[in-house]
Amino acid sequence: MTNDVLPAARAGLHRPVRVRRARPEDADALGALVADVYVRDGLVPPTSPYVAELRDAARRVAQAHVLVATVPGEGGAEEVVGTITLAPAGTPFAEIARDGEVELRMLAVRHDARGRGVAAELVRAALAEGAATGARGAVLTTLEAMRTAQRLYERLGWVRTPERDWAVGALPMLVYTWDVPATPGARTEAATWPPVRVERVGPWHVGLSHGFTQRANSVLPLGVPDDLAAAVNAVEALYAAAGQPAVFRVGDPGAAPGLGVELDARGYDAGSVTDVLVRPDVAAGAPVALPPGVALAVADAPDDAWLGTWVASKGGRQDVGRRILTGAPAAYLTATDGGGAPLAIVRAAVADGWAALSCLQVAPAARRQGLGRALTVAAIEAAADRGASRAFLQVEVENGEARALYAGLGFVPAHRYAYRRQPTGGDAGTC
Ligand SMILES: CC(C)(COP(=O)(O)OP(=O)(O)OC[C@H]1O[C@@H](n2cnc3c(N)ncnc32)[C@H](O)[C@@H]1OP(=O)(O)O)[C@@H](O)C(=O)NCCC(=O)NCCS
CATH class of the missing domain: 3.40.630.30 (Gcn5-related N-acetyltransferase (GNAT))
Structure with missing residues (x-):
């Protein structure tokens, strides 16, 4: 990688x-x-x-x-x-x-x-x-x-x-x-973002979700199959049947050692590289105020406005998005302006005592006013209320703005992986 x-x-x-x-x-x-x-x-x-x-x-x-x-x-x-x-x-x-x-x-x-x-x-x-x-x-x-x-x-x-x-x-x-702090690990991460369908190829979990988000449309290579090339063939056949390119998550401990070489030989791309950042506790820090005139709502399910905001940025099917998100217990936070229009959203799922933050988005015109920070802090609190004692999130290494935000809130790097994609085109999108 x-x-x-x-x-x-x-x-x-x-x-x-x-x-x-x-x-x-x-x-x-x-x-x-x-x-x-x-x-x-x-x-x-x-x-x-x-x-x-x-x-x-x-x-x-x-x-x-x-x-x-x-x-x-x-x-x-x-x-x-x-x-x-x-x-x-x-x-x-x-x-x-x-x-x-x-x-x-x-x-x-x-x-x-x-x-x-x-x-x-x-x-x-x-x-x-x-x-x-x-x-x-x-x-x-x-x-x-x-x-x-x-x-x-x-x-x-x-x-x-x-x-x-x-x-x-x-x-x-x-x-x-x-x-280096403990990481939630690929299984817990996947539990907070469950694919619509999971097929097994030996020890591997093959996520299939109509191409909506790489996370829900990739293979977790959890273990070493008996025959690596045959396992990759089987994965490619499953994705071909679904009309999608195969995508593998690589870089986790315990994955098949020769997998990277096998994917290189098959021409898979180098992949989008993602860091798992961890905050080892969810204890409240200094309170973070919302900008004046902004209201915050916390719900246990995404409403249409929340979902519409998120899906619009991904360009996929709203029903599939809803299915993936609601496959795990989570809090959905929305910041709105005085007229009730959404300015920012974030999701905090909870699995195995971890808060999994995702889907943070601030409308371009509302950026650099502290909304991203305030929503992240509020999401951690909402997850703590739902039983989380530590938090993690995934961020692409190239997303400097978000990394700066998270570093300021005490998130530290714990792990890195990449999604490697079969060279057949198509864009599954990321979150
Ligand atoms: C990343 C994002 C959520 C930040 O939202 P925001 O409301 O503008 O962030 P805030 O105003 O709360 O800024 C908090 C801190 O983040 C960092 N930051 C945010 N935007 C930045 C930028 N353009 N350049 C440098 N640092 C930036 C700064 O450290 C900032 O603190 P400071 O203003 O005290 O210096 C927003 O840019 C966004 O929606 N990006 C697209 C979606 C995305 O990347 N989501 C994260 C996925 S993991």
């Missing part, structure tokens, strides 16, 4: 920040940036041999995962303003990572780009990458002098772990760790 662009739109920035994987051609600019930042901040003496290592970004790009934060520069060309390096345990740049951990190193933001949340976006993107590669936790080392960075890590949920502190000569190295 590859995805090159990890957008990180930030409010308050006159130039939006994007985070993406570094390419070999970024190496010179990156190396200069990191060496300059560390020397100018007084973290490394200019004569230290470590400066040459900081400058050698080409080796890092080749041997580790390096992310860069960029802003649009003169004439539209992008300008690199920050970077971070991820080193999974056992790889050349990992100094202290243990099995199952990814180590974050060499975080640096150019001086003229500071104070705008670039470092937070880099760390969040690094955690999402780490979770995507199946890491169970992350670890990093800081120096006493890196106080600003330490405040940032603590704000993002990192925990000081003094028992793992170490030293370089007489210089103390302070260690922080971060645990």
Whole structure:
């Protein structure tokens, strides 16, 4: 699974920040940036041999995962303003990572780009990458002098772990760790979005819902079939009979190891990449007020206005949409203006103690007024009233606006998967 662009739109920035994987051609600019930042901040003496290592970004790009934060520069060309390096345990740049951990190193933001949340976006993107590669936790080392960075890590949920502190000569190295939170898992996720029909192919669940949403029209490859190629053939036959392309959800633990290679060989597309974000508790935070003149209604079933708003954005059959949604207990929230017209909707289903948030939509003319945030908070509360103790949601990696909203509400990356589609055309839509 590859995805090159990890957008990180930030409010308050006159130039939006994007985070993406570094390419070999970024190496010179990156190396200069990191060496300059560390020397100018007084973290490394200019004569230290470590400066040459900081400058050698080409080796890092080749041997580790390096992310860069960029802003649009003169004439539209992008300008690199920050970077971070991820080193999974056992790889050349990992100094202290243990099995199952990814180590974050060499975080640096150019001086003229500071104070705008670039470092937070880099760390969040690094955690999402780490979770995507199946890491169970992350670890990093800081120096006493890196106080600003330490405040940032603590704000993002990192925990000081003094028992793992170490030293370089007489210089103390302070260690922080971060645990990837538990995920609901594909079965619980599916229970909150049940397909109209599920067929079994060995251990796999084949969802069929007249093509309405990828989630309800894809295979959960839960386990390893006896004959992988024969199982994929059987799946393709089921979808062909329904007049749809086959779609597989890939990236979950326990799925057949050779599935990705098999789908590559059959020409399946690289897939839309989705992160599962988790909020480990539903405790009420600071109250979030609705904008003036906006009313909020909470119901146990979607009314026609709610459903019409949602289905209109997907372009499918309303009866199928209703059937999928009402297959699981859920709260449906609608924000309306003074005249009763819907401005925003969201759904909070509940399964296995999890709140599953979905279908958040704010009318374009009503955006950036706090409605998305207020509805998300209200949906979590509605799910808590219905028995949920933690929350999750799925968001495409490219949806920078929504990711920024959720990050601000304490959602953190826990898992990543992709939907891979048979090359026969058709658009099942996503939510
Ligand atoms: C994502 C979406 C729901 C946000 O709704 P909204 O009402 O505009 O969001 P809010 O005004 O409550 O903004 C809350 C935070 O989200 C982030 N955000 C929202 N829109 C943003 C944008 N265009 N650029 C950068 N950040 C943005 C900011 O962090 C913002 O906080 P701030 O205003 O204090 O900086 C809206 O853009 C939308 O409906 N998008 C299409 C549907 C969608 O993507 N749904 C989510 C599916 S998972």
